Amino acid sequence: MKAAVCYEFGKPLVIEEVTLDPPGKGEVKIRLTAVAICHSDIHAIKGEHGRPPLPAIPGHEISGYVEETGEGVTYVKSGDPVVASIIPEGCGQCYYCRIGLSSQCTTNRLYLNGEGKFTNKKGQRLTQFAGAVAGFAEYAVIPEVNLVKIPEDLPMDSACLLACGVISGFGAVMNRARVAPNSSVAVLGCGGVGLNAIQGAVFAGAYPVIAVDVRDGKLATAKVFGATHTVNAKTEKDPVKKVHEITYGRGADNVIVAVMGLDILRQGFMMSARDGTTVIVGHGYDEKLSDFSPLDFMMGKKLTGSAMGAVRLRIDIARLIELYKTGRLKLDELISGRYPFEKISEAFASSEKGDVIRNVIMF
Numbered sequence: 001m002k003a004a005v006c007y008e009f010g011k012p013l014v015i016e017e018v019t020l021d022p023p024g025k026g027e028v029k030i031r032l033t034a035v036a037i038c039h040s041d042i043h044a045i046k047g048e049h050g051r052p053p054l055p056a057i058p059g060h061e062i063s064g065y066v067e068e069t070g071e072g073v074t075y076v077k078s079g080d081p082v083v084a085s086i087i088p089e090g091c092g093q094c095y096y097c098r099i100g101l102s103s104q105c106t107t108n109r110l111y112l113n114g115e116g117k118f119t120n121k122k123g124q125r126l127t128q129f130a131g132a133v134a135g136f137a138e139y140a141v142i143p144e145v146n147l148v149k150i151p152e153d154l155p156m157d158s159a160c161l162l163a164c165g166v167i168s169g170f171g172a173v174m175n176r177a178r179v180a181p182n183s184s185v186a187v188l189g190c191g192g193v194g195l196n197a198i199q200g201a202v203f204a205g206a207y208p209v210i211a212v213d214v215r216d217g218k219l220a221t222a223k224v225f226g227a228t229h230t231v232n233a234k235t236e237k238d239p240v241k242k243v244h245e246i247t248y249g250r251g252a253d254n255v256i257v258a259v260m261g262l263d264i265l266r267q268g269f270m271m272s273a274r275d276g277t278t279v280i281v282g283h284g285y286d287e288k289l290s291d292f293s294p295l296d297f298m299m300g301k302k303l304t305g306s307a308m309g310a311v312r313l314r315i316d317i318a319r320l321i322e323l324y325k326t327g328r329l330k331l332d333e334l335i336s337g338r339y340p341f342e343k344i345s346e347a348f349a350s351s352e353k354g355d356v357i358r359n360v361i362m363f
């Protein structure tokens with residue numbers, strides 16, 4: 001079997017033959033059908049999202065079919081279609097699971113840069129950028145708790161997007177900001193995550209829904225996903241002032257920052273209203289907050305984070321699938337291009353430029 005391996009940060013991935021461990025206790029072997037290129041993958045292979053020991057396999061927006069199950073696996077059986085996410089299902093037993101916050105489960109934890117299941121031809125063990133999940137490979141062995149069963153009739157290329165981009169954006173709105181009807185939302189960064197924050201805000205009944213980006217193409221796409229206003233942060237003289245104008249002088253009640261960069265985070269925070277909430281989604285390796293003062297928070301402004309949309313994995317994805325099936329969630333529209341595995345470097349290069357939302361590798 002083949003995998004795409006990172007041997008050096010900032011260099012293209014190398015597709016090569018690898019061997020994969022058999023599934024152990026609680027693990028499942030998946031035959032991948034599709035994996036999307038998330039912006040986190042682009043950051044990861046540049047060393048901008050932590051630096052695991054190399055060689056390492058990236059990739060984490062996965063759909064596929066169960067090939068084989070390890071000891072004790074009961075949730076899936078061979079042949080089941082699934083998506084795999086880096087955030088696991090909660091254990092159901094710990095304090096946080098019992099109070100309904102399974103995304104904070106202290107037993108089944110989200111981790112990055114984990115030990116891998118792969119060995120290359122030289123006998124080196126490969127690490128995995130996305131912890132429990134490795135997506136740029138024909139097969140993967142993944143813990144059962146990271147899997148969500150999906151309906152047989154869901155297109156597998158669109159389904160893989162549910163595993164990260166969709167839940168990260170939609171979840172930031174629903175589970176972290178808890179956007180209320182008629183409240184205002186500004187979304188900074190209109191990529192795969194930001195567009196899902198926008199469609200989540202529309203679904204939550206927000207108005208206005210303001211898309212902020214530096215590319216006009218992305219702002220045009222944001223309108224398709226339901227943004228009522230757009231602000232080009234490059235050409236607009238004062239984007240913070242502009243967002244205040246659109247929100248009747250108050251600032252946005254909810255700000256979702258779906259792009260990396262502390263200056264952008266600061267800008268998003270300044271766009272927020274009194275008592276408003278700013279949710280950090282985009283983040284970079286080694287970033288340190290320094291540009292905030294205690295006085296910034298005296299008007300009741302809140303700054304919080306959202307890992308994978310604080311998703312309740314198997315509940316939220318099942319609900320999102322229902323919305324998709326009834327035409328209320330755009331998934332197919334998030335796919336910009338489909339590439340065979342051999343052309344993964346081409347897919348990466350395309351993802352880095354222009355107005356690409358998600359390129360999907362098809363196996």
Ligand SMILES: [Zn+2]
Nearest residue numbers: 038040164165
């Ligand atoms: Zn991702």
Ligand SMILES: [Zn+2]
Nearest residue numbers: 091094097105
């Ligand atoms: Zn738990």
